[in-house]
Amino acid sequence: MRDVWKIYRVEDVEYPALRGVDMDVYGGEFLAVVGPSGSGKSTLLHIIGGLDTPTKGRVIVEGSDISGFSGEKLADYRNRMVGFIFQFYNLLPYLRAVENVELPMAIANISPNKRRERALELLGLVGLGDKAFKRPTELSGGEQQRVAIARSLINDPRLILADEPTGNIDSSSAGVIMEIFRRLVDEKGVSIVMVTHNLELIRFCDRLIKLRDGKIVEVEAPSK
Amino acid sequence: MDLLSLSWRQLKERRLRSILTVLAVAVGVTTIISASAQVEGARVSILENLGKLGPDSIIVTVRGRVPFTDVDVVKISSLYGVAKATPVLRMNVRIAGIDNPITLVGISSRDLPEFLGELRLYEGGPYPDLPIPQALIGNKIAIDETGQTRYREGQPILVQLGQRQLVFTVTGVLDTYGAAGIFPPDTSIFIPREYYNHLVRGSGYSVILVKAENMEIVDQVSETIGEVFGGRATITTIKHIAEMVTRITDQINLLLTAIASTSFIAAGLGTLNIMMISVLERVREIGILKALGMKDRGVLLIYVVQGLLIGIFGSLVGFAMGSLVAHLIPGIISGMSQRTGVAGEFPRLAYSPIISPAYLGIASLISILVTLLASAYPAWRASKLKPVEALRYG
Numbered sequence: 043m044r045d046v047w048k049i050y051r052v053e054d055v056e057y058p059a060l061r062g063v064d065m066d067v068y069g070g071e072f073l074a075v076v077g078p079s080g081s082g083k084s085t086l087l088h089i090i091g092g093l094d095t096p097t098k099g100r101v102i103v104e105g106s107d108i109s110g111f112s113g114e115k116l117a118d119y120r121n122r123m124v125g126f127i128f129q130f131y132n133l134l135p136y137l138r139a140v141e142n143v144e145l146p147m148a149i150a151n152i153s154p155n156k157r158r159e160r161a162l163e164l165l166g167l168v169g170l171g172d173k174a175f176k177r178p179t180e181l182s183g184g185e186q187q188r189v190a191i192a193r194s195l196i197n198d199p200r201l202i203l204a205d206e207p208t209g210n211i212d213s214s215s216a217g218v219i220m221e222i223f224r225r226l227v228d229e230k231g232v233s234i235v236m237v238t239h240n241l242e243l244i245r246f247c248d249r250l251i252k253l254r255d256g257k258i259v260e261v262e263a264p265s266k
Numbered sequence: 267m268d269l270l271s272l273s274w275r276q277l278k279e280r281r282l283r284s285i286l287t288v289l290a291v292a293v294g295v296t297t298i299i300s301a302s303a304q305v306e307g308a309r310v311s312i313l314e315n316l317g318k319l320g321p322d323s324i325i326v327t328v329r330g331r332v333p334f335t336d337v338d339v340v341k342i343s344s345l346y347g348v349a350k351a352t353p354v355l356r357m358n359v360r361i362a363g364i365d366n367p368i369t370l371v372g373i374s375s376r377d378l379p380e381f382l383g384e385l386r387l388y389e390g391g392p393y394p395d396l397p398i399p400q401a402l403i404g405n406k407i408a409i410d411e412t413g414q415t416r417y418r419e420g421q422p423i424l425v426q427l428g429q430r431q432l433v434f435t436v437t438g439v440l441d442t443y444g445a446a447g448i449f450p451p452d453t454s455i456f457i458p459r460e461y462y463n464h465l466v467r468g469s470g471y472s473v474i475l476v477k478a479e480n481m482e483i484v485d486q487v488s489e490t491i492g493e494v495f496g497g498r499a500t501i502t503t504i505k506h507i508a509e510m511v512t513r514i515t516d517q518i519n520l521l522l523t524a525i526a527s528t529s530f531i532a533a534g535l536g537t538l539n540i541m542m543i544s545v546l547e548r549v550r551e552i553g554i555l556k557a558l559g560m561k562d563r564g565v566l567l568i569y570v571v572q573g574l575l576i577g578i579f580g581s582l583v584g585f586a587m588g589s590l591v592a593h594l595i596p597g598i599i600s601g602m603s604q605r606t607g608v609a610g611e612f613p614r615l616a617y618s619p620i621i622s623p624a625y626l627g628i629a630s631l632i633s634i635l636v637t638l639l640a641s642a643y644p645a646w647r648a649s650k651l652k653p654v655e656a657l658r659y660g
Contacts, residue, residue, distance in 0.1 A: 088654050091557075093556075093557055093653045093654045093657070094652075094653075094654045113561070113562060114561055114562075117556065117559050117560065117561040117562075118559065118561075119559075120556075120557060120558065120559040121558065121559020121560075122559070126557050126558070128657070132550075132554045132557070132657070134551060134554065135279075136275045136276070136278070136279040137275065145555075145558055146558045146559055148268055149555070149558055149559050149560045149564065150559065193558075197559075
């Protein structure tokens with residue numbers, strides 16, 4: 043990310059959310075982004091994930107500047123290159139766990155058999171093999187978040203973006219999720235960028251970025 | 267779980283609302299199908315009855331006060347292409363206990379099958395062709411609306427002709443014919459021509475039923491008769507009547523479809539409303555789908571397909587309800603007319619409703635088109651939502 047600015051304009055007043063952010067995410071690293079509310083953490087994540095576009099600056103992912111992508115190309119980028127995990131899981135309530143996991147593959151037009159097989163495999167990976175056919179409302183918060191993790195992994199993305207992934211679940215479930223993240227980074231070489239308020243989770247990460255008022259104020263490797 | 271399945275799941279999730287929307291659409295389809303089935307049924311029934319008289323028939327009716335004479339009958343019989351000319355005598359009479367006018371027809375019993383298309387008897391038989399007061403009576407004269415018998419074979423029947431009272435012996439009762447022939451057989455009394463002539467001496471004929479030698483020359487024969495009689499006669503061919511009936515029923519159907527279409531406007535607005543609410547409720551969900559990589563086109567399709575599904579189900583339900591209502595309507599009409607006493611005013615048309623594939627097609631097409639149009643705007647709105655804003659919603 044090079045000199046990335048994001049300025050929201052409400053009537054004639056400008057609210058800068060990001061002010062010239064420069065940062066790198068390396069392959070196979072687990073990066074934590076921390077900072078007070080309104081510091082621009084989520085905006086940063088949305089811009090990396092192609093959910094939002096920067097007002098100024100470049101976002102280069104594997105050699106391509108996604109800040110210039112069209113809507114269609116960005117949709118493809120979100121589908122294949124990135125996996126999102128949200129604080130409130132964002133599962134579709136009328137789909138079963140396995141169908142929720144399949145969704146990104148269905149959007150990519152992959153055959154039903156192939157995607158079902160892969161979805162079941164990933165649910166097994168996050169320890170929910172026996173709950174594949176439950177609806178989200180039948181699962182606990184921690185379980186729903188694990189379904190969301192499985193969903194984020196289905197198209198084999200290189201980058202996982204997690205926005206307060208443990209913000210809504212108890213601490214033991216949070217620990218389980220952090221262990222899954224760690225394993226993904228170590229065993230599969232996936233990069234994870236996680237926005238969090240919870241400083242206890244930082245010990246699982248490789249590196250830490252602190253944001254304040256839309257600027258990076260500190261980059262450090264956490265003391266493990 | 268592709269687009270179609272997502273659309274379907276969303277409809278299923280809001281089951282009651284979807285069912286109500288489908289029903290709103292179905293009402294229009296039901297109206298068109300049930301109404302057009304009545305008109306189609308009536309048309310086919312009329313054409314069938316006309317067909318019994320034969321497509322080679324020509325009806326020559328007197329115009330003005332001077333009736334046809336035997337000379338006219340002979341004149342027509344001798345024309346090129348005429349197979350037979352049958353004079354028919356008729357006038358209106360009254361019968362005690364029946365409010366509506368009855369037609370007294372003087373006709374040779376040999377000519378009855380030609381006049382009626384075919385002779386179908388409820389009981390008894392035709393009269394001998396002699397100058398005696400015997401009669402074959404229509405079904406509605408013999409049996410009243412409640413199914414009670416008024417007159418039987420062998421019984422006398424009192425007929426009021428102006429100031430005169432005449433008594434005939436009933437030789438037979440006809441079957442129900444409905445609206446057939448030149449005048450309604452159900453409310454007619456048929457008597458021997460010889461006796462009719464005896465009753466009203468030298469009155470002449472009001473109608474001559476002409477059969478052409480074959481169907482191809484019907485127009486030519488009717489033209490020749492027209493030339494012979496000039497302004498004295500009105501010439502109608504069964505072919506011409508059939509064409510007229512078809513033209514009129516087509517227009518009635520068009521009118522009914524137009525009226526029923528207004529209900530589609532209501533259904534369309536209802537669908538638009540429901541789809542707008544559905545999109546607003548699902549803003550966050552649309553944000554999720556977009557975050558997972560669904561393109562604008564995909565989101566658009568989800569909601570357009572929902573509109574399409576509502577239209578298709580509306581047509582199917584409307585078809586089922588329409589078929590049911592179509593078959594109930596004749597019973598309802600006859601029940602209503604019996605209560606209000608309208609029944610006897612004119613002969614009731616006996617028909618079975620016919621559901622025409624053309625109107626089924628039109629109704630389905632309109633309903634699908636309306637729901638597609640109604641879903642287009644909400645679908646477009648949904649597809650244009652920005653993912654970040656949509657995810658923040660709700």
